[in-house]
Amino acid sequence: MSGTEQARKTAEGLTYLTGFGNEHSSEAVPGALPHGRNSPQRAPLGLYAEQLSGSAFTEPRAHNRRSWLYRIRPSAAHPAFTRIDNGSVRTAPFTDSVPDPNRLRWNPLPEPAPGTDFLDGLWTLGGNGDATQRTGMAVHLYHANSPMERRVFGNSDGELLIVPERGGLLLRTEMGLLRAEPGEVALVPRGVRFRVELLDATARGYVCENYGAPFQLPDLGPIGANGLANARDFRAPEAAYEEVEGEVEVVNKFCGNLWSATYDHSPLDVVAWHGNHTPYVYDLHRFNVLGSLSYDHPDPSIFTVLTSPSDTPGLAGVDFVVFAPRWLVGEDTFRPPYFHRNVMSEYMGLIEGAYDAKADGFVPGGGSLHNMMSAHGPDRATFDKASAAELRPQKVDDGLAFMFETRWPVTASAQAAGASQLQTGYDDVWQGLQRHFRS
Numbered sequence: 001m002s003g004t005e006q007a008r009k010t011a012e013g014l015t016y017l018t019g020f021g022n023e024h025s026s027e028a029v030p031g032a033l034p035h036g037r038n039s040p041q042r043a044p045l046g047l048y049a050e051q052l053s054g055s056a057f058t059e060p061r062a063h064n065r066r067s068w069l070y071r072i073r074p075s076a077a078h079p080a081f082t083r084i085d086n087g088s089v090r091t092a093p094f095t096d097s098v099p100d101p102n103r104l105r106w107n108p109l110p111e112p113a114p115g116t117d118f119l120d121g122l123w124t125l126g127g128n129g130d131a132t133q134r135t136g137m138a139v140h141l142y143h144a145n146s147p148m149e150r151r152v153f154g155n156s157d158g159e160l161l162i163v164p165e166r167g168g169l170l171l172r173t174e175m176g177l178l179r180a181e182p183g184e185v186a187l188v189p190r191g192v193r194f195r196v197e198l199l200d201a202t203a204r205g206y207v208c209e210n211y212g213a214p215f216q217l218p219d220l221g222p223i224g225a226n227g228l229a230n231a232r233d234f235r236a237p238e239a240a241y242e243e244v245e246g247e248v249e250v251v252n253k254f255c256g257n258l259w260s261a262t263y264d265h266s267p268l269d270v271v272a273w274h275g276n277h278t279p280y281v282y283d284l285h286r287f288n289v290l291g292s293l294s295y296d297h298p299d300p301s302i303f304t305v306l307t308s309p310s311d312t313p314g315l316a317g318v319d320f321v322v323f324a325p326r327w328l329v330g331e332d333t334f335r336p337p338y339f340h341r342n343v344m345s346e347y348m349g350l351i352e353g354a355y356d357a358k359a360d361g362f363v364p365g366g367g368s369l370h371n372m373m374s375a376h377g378p379d380r381a382t383f384d385k386a387s388a389a390e391l392r393p394q395k396v397d398d399g400l401a402f403m404f405e406t407r408w409p410v411t412a413s414a415q416a417a418g419a420s421q422l423q424t425g426y427d428d429v430w431q432g433l434q435r436h437f438r439s
């Protein structure tokens with residue numbers, strides 16, 4: 001059996017724990033979880049007890065995040081980390097280029113060289129904030145054609161929201177295994193170690209690295225108790241461990257640099273765990289899309305799947321927003337996204353099909369950046385078509401697009417600003433919008 005077949009077989013048999021932010025518990029071997037206490041004098045089955053904190057010990061209960069891991073060896077048993085090449089990974093603050101007010105659009109990444117794993121294939125497009133201050137975010141793309149073998153990654157700088165666009169992933173994390181196919185998203189919390197295997201020959205997609213407060217479900221306000229992404233649809237892994245002795249490279253991204261240590265065992269050796277600092281996966285097709293039943297195009301905040309709040313209420317460090325299949329029924333309404341200038345900065349990607357504001361040029365695996373206050377909206381072809389369309393109820397179900405929307409301008413990395421896949425002439429999509437004014 002090939003590696004991908006094996007990974008697929010493993011992924012197909014997976015079961016999950018459900019519910020966003022729940023206090024889960026799971027044991028891969030019966031009796032591995034202690035009862036009634038976290039840290040008994042001797043943990044069951046000769047395991048080591050270890051706490052992984054995703055929040056300060058003293059944060060309010062609603063924001064407090066930690067998990068207790070019961071593992072074969074404590075994480076502390078490791079040799080020194082030394083710097084390795086950062087490859088194409090960049091971290092905020094982005095100082096190797098200047099923030100650009102222009103509308104920018106990229107084609108997908110070129111094919112990776114043979115033997116490129118998820119980590120080798122990570123390529124940073126840009127971001128904002130400062131990882132050492134735990135504010136802001138980065139946008140990465142990945143393109144891989146090999147599994148991570150005897151190699152494990154952990155990110156101290158933030159959580160990773162992985163958005164597969166092509167090819168499924170099997171994430172082997174400290175807390176267990178997750179499968180993430182295109183149309184699903186996976187989140188690996190800050191500090192949680194994981195290895196990526198491929199379910200198909202190649203894998204391509206997007207990553208939002210969130211340096212700030214962990215993603216949470218948005219408040220629903222007048223929407224009520226249900227809707228948008230429902231908490232019960234988020235799935236966390238069941239405990240699963242590997243007993244791998246021998247050399248395993250552990251790579252740690254720390255304050256923007258990659259550091260490596262060669263362990264004599266796999267750190268994915270957690271036999272049982274409990275807590276709420278957990279990886280999870282969510283199927284975007286489960287998103288309960290709400291919208292206007294009367295007139296006007298609502299703001300896309302109504303499509304927020306997850307939000308990372310900042311210190312100002314309502315002003316997200318980053319929102320993850322999905323444009324999922326939906327009906328448009330607005331009367332006397334220009335139905336696609338409107339022309340706008342936004343104080344927030346918008347990075348958009350496409351998982352499949354097309355997006356209703358762009359006739360062409362915005363392609364799966366590509367992306368666009370509409371920075372703070374840059375003017376954008378429907379391209380000319382879309383504007384002309386939608387202005388003349390007959391307004392029957394219309395199903396928009398030919399694509400799945402998403403947005404990382406952030407309160408701070410996004411600086412493209414030098415490699416993204418100079419990339420051959422950066423489109424020239426993007427401005428032209430808004431050329432030829434006719435003057436129709438009649439006084």
Ligand SMILES: O=C(O)Cc1cc(O)ccc1O
Nearest residue numbers: 299300337338346357376377
């Ligand atoms: O620019 C975009 O396409 C994203 C977007 C979509 C929408 O429906 C309204 C505003 C907005 O920024």
Ligand SMILES: [Fe+2]
Nearest residue numbers: 342346370376
């Ligand atoms: Fe926009």
